[in-house]
Amino acid sequence: MANAFEWVDQSMGHIYAKQGEDGIIEGWxxxxxxxxxxxxxxxxxxxxxxxxxxxxxxxxxxxxxxxxxxxxxxxxxxxxxxxxxxxxxxxxxxxxxxxxxxxxxxxxxxxxxxxxxxxxxxxxxxxxxxxxxxxxxxxxxxxxxxxxxxxxxxxATPAAPPSESGTPAFRALRYTPGDTSAAMAWQQELRGKLAALLRVSLPAETEIHHPPLAKTMNTASAEAYERQDIVLEVSESREIPAILTRPLGKGDGPFPAVICIHGHGATRETVYDSDTPYHGFAKVLAQSGVVTIAVEVGQHQVQNPAATLLGERLADLFCCVDYLASLSEVDPTRIGCAGLSLGGEMAMWLGALDTRIKATVSSGFLTFMNQMERNHCICWKEEGLRECADFPDIYALIAPRALLCQVGRQEPLSQFNTVLAKRAFAQLSATFEDLDAGHQVVLDLHDGAHEVCIPTMKTFLLEHTAGHQK
Ligand SMILES: [Zn+2]
CATH class of the missing domain: 2.60.40.1180 (Golgi alpha-mannosidase II)
Known part of the structure; x- marks a missing residue:
């Protein structure tokens, strides 16, 4: 279709070029x-x-x-x-x-x-x-x-998608505003469906958490924090490299912790790099008294053939939460996550399916699946997902826990634009409202493009992972 539009524009140029001052084209x-x-x-x-x-x-x-x-x-x-x-x-x-x-x-x-x-x-x-x-x-x-x-x-009433007999329903578990108990029952149902679809077990339903084994490869000190390169054992057959930072000069904690997630074309290092669209948000948090961890989520092939791609990425992030919760310097009730683009998508998934996550920041991602079908890598799309839910429904699983969505006003209409973001936000907010948590969800339309907005992200995460004041 995009090619056809270009061809039409080009062809019209030829027609207009033939027209003379008097309006005549070829005179017949x-x-x-x-x-x-x-x-x-x-x-x-x-x-x-x-x-x-x-x-x-x-x-x-x-x-x-x-x-x-x-x-x-x-x-x-x-x-x-x-x-x-x-x-x-x-x-x-x-x-x-x-x-x-x-x-x-x-x-x-x-x-x-x-x-x-x-x-x-x-x-x-x-x-x-x-x-x-x-x-x-x-x-x-x-x-x-x-x-x-x-x-x-x-x-006001968009045309319903065709659901002829034999055609699977579309967004069948879309949220319908109701009361608190209906909202909670819906969340439980959708969480279970999504976990089955992604072939992951929900952390909250796992009886005993064995802290994952970690090997420390290297330790270095930076301004206000210590950085370790570690290897986490996700399962007997899967080990993943990670970066872990701990605050320096701020006592023994316990500290809040944030899982920092990169997007396409980046690595776990990129979230600490100030000269990127991430603006080094992981470094900013590390310097602000937060334990941070970063792993890779950019793989496009599964290691375990029985896993789904999203499921394997997500299991690695669950493992980060397990590991953080096992550290004596981390307060397990004050763990958050944040990411940009694919990282914003994975932050959505992590916040939605792991209820140990206290606060989620999802940057450069809030949109609808229709938009993501058009011009994006479709690694977001697992079989059966579209039939089940759309992104606002998945975000809504984070309620009543804290959620900040960031979208740049300079994102073009063809990308993660503010128009779709506002519409998606209105839909997901309904669940927060029904759970009396309207104050826990924020849409930040910042003046940037496809990038993290540091001030609101930092304030939000520090505020929502803050300990009780004594
Ligand atoms: Zn992809």
């Missing part, structure tokens, strides 16, 4: 075809939205996001007053056709507002309101010069 009836194609092209770029009155200085564009919401942008060089006109289902209303199938010379319907349908509408940063389909056909609107306006129109 084929010019009509070119004019029609140009109109179709323009309507595609606005998803069928038009403005009335039209004026040459008006700039209008619209795109659909992966959740089916329409994003419109408009600007003008002079003050403009008029109406925005969203398309209607012409095939049905004018032509009495049962569906809008591709027809020769047909003007496709991109986004339509059926009569009687309900939509939510958000103008710029205002609180969203609701409108009917027929109101969207002629929506009064104005633009001031130099001020780009942004409108988001979301169908």
């Amino acid at each position: 009836h084929g010019d009509g075809n070119a004019a029609r194609t140009a109109l179709m092209y323009a309507l595609w770029k606005t998803q069928g939205v038009t403005v009335h009155p039209w004026r040459e200085d008006v700039r209008l564009g619209a795109v659909l996001d992966t959740e089916g919401a329409l994003h419109i942008q408009m600007e003008a060089q002079r003050p403009w007053n008029g109406t925005l006109n969203v398309d209607r289902p012409r095939h049905r209303e004018y032509l009495r056709l049962p569906l809008d199938y591709p027809r020769i010379n047909q003007f496709p319907e991109w986004f339509t507002a059926p009569e009687g349908a309900a939509f939510s509408i958000q103008m710029d940063d205002e609180v969203p309101g609701s409108v009917s389909g027929e109101q969207l056909w002629t929506l009064p609107f104005s633009v001031k010069p130099g001020r780009k306006r942004h409108i988001i129109i979301t169908p």
Whole structure:
């Protein structure tokens, strides 16, 4: 599809280039075809939205996001007053056709507002309101010069995904807001389903925790902390290298501890490196009186053929919690986790499935699976996952424990954008609310891009892993 869009853009360039000063293209009836194609092209770029009155200085564009919401942008060089006109289902209303199938010379319907349908509408940063389909056909609107306006129109009842008999249900365990006991029962059910799907055992259900064996390879001192390179024995057949840091000059503890998780193309070292999108968050924590540990989660092949990839990564992180909890200088009730990108995803999983985690920070990841299907490495996708849940449901398993999600305002729409983040956050927040833990969950939309925002992350983790004041 992306290639087809590029081809269309390129081809339109050829058509426009042929047009002379007088508007004539080739001077025969084929010019009509070119004019029609140009109109179709323009309507595609606005998803069928038009403005009335039209004026040459008006700039209008619209795109659909992966959740089916329409994003419109408009600007003008002079003050403009008029109406925005969203398309209607012409095939049905004018032509009495049962569906809008591709027809020769047909003007496709991109986004339509059926009569009687309900939509939510958000103008710029205002609180969203609701409108009917027929109101969207002629929506009064104005633009001031130099001020780009942004409108988001979301169908109130998105089209249900097809669930014909034989087709597996989609997001079957999506959270339905209810009361405290229903929320807790839902969490238990989903946690069990996800553990089975990933083929891991839930730490809370393991009767006895044997502290994993660790070999120390090397010890060095840095500013305010000591660093050890260790090897953790996850199982009889699996050993993984890890970095462990302990605070120096702050007494014997017990200290809080944080598992620091890297993303694609990085290693356990990267989270301590200030010159990366991680801004050395693990080092910042290590210097702030926190025990930190970092392991690798970037492998794309399983070591144990009976394991799933996500399951094997997650079992390594469970092992980090086991190990931290076994250290005398760590307070096992004050363990948190944090990560960026794939690390933000793994932090979500760890916080969701290991209830020993007191606080989770997930940076550069909060989105929906539809978005992740499009242009990402699909190592997030285990068989049966989409049928079961979407990311907001998995995040919701962290409730009532503390959760901070960070998303950069400079993330492009094609990536971990703030629009999807806000929508996902609204969904996961419902579970926190039902568990009387609305105050435990925070969305931090920072001014950066795909990166960690240190100040809010550090404050959040220190606050939520702080010991009781005496
Ligand atoms: Zn991957």
